Amino acid sequence: MSMEAAPWLVLGLVIGGLFKSLIPTAFLHKHLTQPGLASIIKAAILGIPLPLCSCGVIPAAIGLRQAGASKPATTSFLVSTPETGVDSISISYAMMGPFMTIIRPVAALFSALFTGLLVMLFAGEESPQQAKQKQSASPSCCASSAEKSQQEAPPQGILKSAWDGIYYAFSDLYPSILKWLVIGLLFAAAVQAFVAEDWLLQWGDSWLVMFMMLLIGIPMYVCATGSTPIAAGFLMAGISPGAVLVYLLAGPATNIATLGVVREQMGNKTMWLYLLGIIGSALFMGVLVNVFASQFEINSQINHSHEFMPYILQLLSLLLLVWVALMPLFNKAIKKDQSSCCD
Known part of the structure; x- marks a missing residue:
């Protein structure tokens, strides 16, 4: 699971850093920070084509939030992005037919708009003073140093800004979410190890199987692309398309890591x-x-190849993430040794 998640997490970190460094704050304030439904719709549409999974969307969404997006817009983006993407849409057509291919992004858009509207109506938005106090009070928050650099940084070229954004993503953004990513992957691995798929197939198209799909999908780490072969297997086994869609929406959009980061960044x-x-x-x-x-005959042709990323790319991405995570420990040990020598 870590191997499969690594390339998407690296991509998400890069996009999160670029969001923070390249997208003008004025643009975000104009389109995503104003109250109302318009910013929620724009955030949902912005997230739909991005090929990011539930793991990779976390740093991208936090980068968007820290660049000035409102809570409703951020949650809308956080829902629509992992539920679908250009890669998962194409795979859906190959494995589940045109009906599910069309309904999947439509359902993702509705889910993002509905969730963003709930947040807008009932969660409100922090004032700038409250947001700054929260960021300064939280040592794990990666916004403070980024905000300082954004205020102090002079105008610079696009390439330099892009590099600064990528550096920010791996030096500040990644450490702030690392704990929840590890917890989420471990928990999801336990769910996949101990819950058999055959256990769900006995209920067919009943309401019970929809709730079972929720119980399995919510804590599970699964990408929109990676969930497609499993969903196709469910369809072939006789589970209703509606229950399969519940899995396709709840699985990629929710897991322990995502919920933990949302709670830490935007409140309980x-x-x-x-x-x-x-x-x-x-x-x-x-x-x-x-x-x-x-009214439709849903035919799917199962492709048993679940490897959509080259193995070498998965390995290199995982090694990069492990190296970045361990670098602070190495630096701390080196400084400790140097101080001991000097003493």
Whole structure:
């Protein structure tokens, strides 16, 4: 799981850093920080085509948030991005047919809009003073140093800004979410190890299987692309398209890592609204799809190849992430040795 997640996490870190360094703050304030539905819609549309999984979207969303996006817009982006992407859409067509290919991004858009609207109506938004106090009080937050550098940095070229953003992503953004990423991957691995897929197939198209899909999908780490072969297997085994869609929405958009980061960055109330929005929209779209799916013959051709990333790219990405995570420990040990020698 770590191997499969590593390339997407690296990509997410890069995008998060570029969001912070290249997108003008004025642009974000204009399109994503204003109250109302418009910023939620723009954030959802911005996230749909990006090929980021639930692991990789975390740094991208935090970078967007720290660049000035509102809570509703950030949660909308955080929902729509992992639920679908250009890569998962193409694989959906190959493995599940045109019906699920069309309904999947539509359902992701609805889920993002519904969740963002819940946050807008019931969570509110921090004032700039509250946000600064929260960032200064949290030692793990990576916003403070980035905010300082953004205020002090003179105008510079695009390439220099891009490099500064990437450096910021791996030096500040990655350490701030590392704890939850590790916890989420370990928990998801335990779920996948001890919950058999055959256990779900016995209930077919009942309501119970939708709730089972939620219980399995919410804590699980699974990418939109990686979830497609599993979903195709569920369809072939007789589970209803609506229940499969619940899995496709809840699985990529929620896991322990995502919920933990949302809670830490935007508050406990926003986390529960985020979870409620995904659950409610997934069940609603699942029921709606079952109503219309009876009019279509859904044929899927299963492709048993689950390797969508070259092995060498997965390995190099994982080694990079491990090296970046361990570098502070190495630097601390070196400084300790040097101080001991000097003493």
